[in-house]
Amino acid sequence: MTDSTEQEAAPPTIFAGPTKRFFISMFTRDIELKDAILDMLDNCVDGAMRHSGRDLNAANPYKDYWAKIEASPERFAMSDNCGGIPRDIAAGSAFRLGRPDMERDKALPTIGMYGIGMKRAIFKLGRDAKVHSQPEGGAFLVHYDRAWMDESNETWDLPIDWSAEQRADGAGTTITVEDLLPSVKEDFSKDSSFLDELRDAISTYYGYIISKGFSVELNGTPVEPRILSLFATDDVGKDGMAPYLLQGELDEVRYLVAVGFRRPLATETEIDEEQDASRTSDDAGVTIICNDRVVTLNDKSRLTGWGDNNVPKYHNQFIAISGVMSFTSNNASKLPLTTTKRGVDAATEVYLTARNYAMEGLKGATSFTNKWKGMEEETEQFFQNAKPMTVSHFERAVAAELRDVREVAAKRFSPKLPMPPAEKPTRRVSFTRTAAEIAEAAEYLFDDRAKKPSDVGNECFSYVLKDARS
Template identity: 30%
Template sequence: MKTMIANASPTKELFMEMFIRDLSLEDSILDLVDNSIDSLIKNKNIDVTDALLPGGNDGTSKAIHPLAVIEINYEPGRFRIRDSCGGISVEDAVNEVFRFGHSDDVVRGQLGVYGIGLKRAIFKIGNEIMIQSRTINDGFNMRIFVPEWAKNPNWTFPLEVTEKAENYETAGTVITIKSFRPEVAARMRVVTFESHLIEMIARTYGLFLNKYVAVAVNGHKVEPKVIRFGCSDLVNVAKEEITEGNVKATIYAGLAARDEDGAWQAAEAGWYVACNGRLVVVADKAQLTGWGTGATPQFVGKYRGFIGIVFFHSRDPLELPWTTTKRGLNQESLIFQRVRTRMAVVGRPVITFLNNMYSSEETERAPQREVAETIKPLDVRTMTGHLPTAFMTKVKPIIDEYVRVQYNAKRVDIERVRKSLHKSDLAASKVGKYTFDYYLKKECPQ
């Protein structure tokens, strides 16, 4: 019997076309931001498991000084991202960073998961790529002309070793990309692209911005958009912690902070999920986070005051339930399945409160409204030192002044009263009210 070997080697065409097909330009740029922040984490020995949300006296950790900087600039024909996050060493560049996937013994960063983000991002954006990186020990330059590289059967990128950075402040990486793919060039010409990108960065890296790093897009500084709960002496925020293996999950659920007009915004409501501090799910109101699955009702307008967030942390990012694009969750993940069950339990009292508050869907009932009117915005980072607890409110009980009185009477007797009052068309209920009031006046005078 003759034995042969089937060729299963990948083609570069598969990578360049299929691997990047479902990746948006915005997600490509976020992958490059991840790469910069991961360099910062490695070079500054930051452990996001402990440092992003510590329970200090003020609930937040001290920022690093000076802040690392990430500058994103684009114009027709050129995209550039520059950072001062410490740079990529020549050793890492040769052995790890430009591999398609991680080697078994590599020490991973805490945002880099699969070893594909940087390569996929730069190939998505354009065909002429220049990478310059300097650490305090060495540096390198790399040029990639994608059409030529695609023809070369070798999966390698040549690089030139250069001088090191002068100091920590100048250590970093610059990636310049030209000759855009047609869909990228078209997307960048959209008037709202810049504002949308800024919004995504503000959301995704809200826990990093102005604490570890400052980001600017075309010269516009990105301010963090931090998730805020509503809290007061009358209402708290629920908290539950779950640990499974090397993954720790912390669940928070409560009422959202109200806007300047004292209203809840439905667009901000729902569940948020972060993995190692990076937001991967924003204001979800669908089955992904349990809405409409039985344990939690379908999201409707009266739940616009609900907000919840889950923080997944692990020193090994592969154990976290994020997807390759880091814009969703792997629903097959065992830790996520377990946590989603607890999300329904932790959030249920908040849903009950809102059901009671909007029993008619339109008007707010007074006891719940009084609680909601007392809440003040609370940054989620200030709650990390709190002990786990259930959602609780101090709602004043309704003391109803009225009791419904009903009784039966003979028709002939009702007609006698109508005749006495000279009101032949008086409703039976009015007859009952009249006779009740008459008895109070005559027999029970105050």
């Protein structure tokens, strides 16, 4: 039985807030260093959108904005000219661990929603950081020093200097992290491949943003964009190579689906030599994009429709097929994103709708591939009569050919891909033998042990067929 004195002394409430240790040491375990740095880059791009107020559909909406990254074992720095952190936001929420106002950017095509990216990245990198920002109204400086970062220090208040030195290159933010963690120092060393991997990630995941005018430098060298191009003829209304394309809108989200061929069909040699085909397959599959950021790259699973509802499972014979599912919204909470911003919420209605049409595009592309099986060389003329086009270029070129879709608020273009003559149906003949046996047969047939396995197989079939017909 509880003593009455104890009842009187018991507090009416208990503390249920977080600990420093959770955020500084535990919370950072859920994200890789590369992704933490990309989260900081997200903030730069979002800042550019707030500062410019431009529409993503405008020509070069990110023009004249930049971010510069410096990474060495001594320090990490990211600087941008993207407008800076507004002083009222800095005072109210920018440095809090989580965003209290989800409505703030509701009318802008940003991607940040949760208010944790910058802080988590700082904690992931090191134990001493400075955030210098210059918005309209003057510069300020926030310092996360080692004492504040001490896990046993439960003080959450951060000192801020509202009269910091002005920067010479205009409105923007610079984040500098020193006292780097040992693992980060190692990743930033010359002996590590991390910085090359980071450059590749920026080139790929921010390729569409960079292609629309944004500039990113890593250790003084510009990052070149990597974006998808698909083969299409100049006259897209007639028979010939062209991607499937669909534009739609649902629940404040505009979505675009494009599926086509990024290169000519795989030859028998590529398919037979599975190791080489696997490497060639790296760029095949469907990429998912939200507000110009790549979220999932070159997916070849059921996530994007492969192996579902009469779409074949991905196989090396489909290495020529690529596509995109792109989602754009001024309300980031409507995008089919997970909290990491590197994953897809595949249960949302807009995503499932787009996926259904991606499968429609995949059915057309895989059907074309299957019908020309064994005759891949004959399709080279179709690709020679076409040229690679970016999806945005093709979208403009095909605008007059788009037709309304009855089921949803969308417009669609379905290409008329060339088909093989029906009077000569073909089938692929394939079999496996040891490398030594193939070399032995190649020497017998060609007097050349280095002949390709596909050439040896064709000659063997021709040899037997000729004998059978004699």
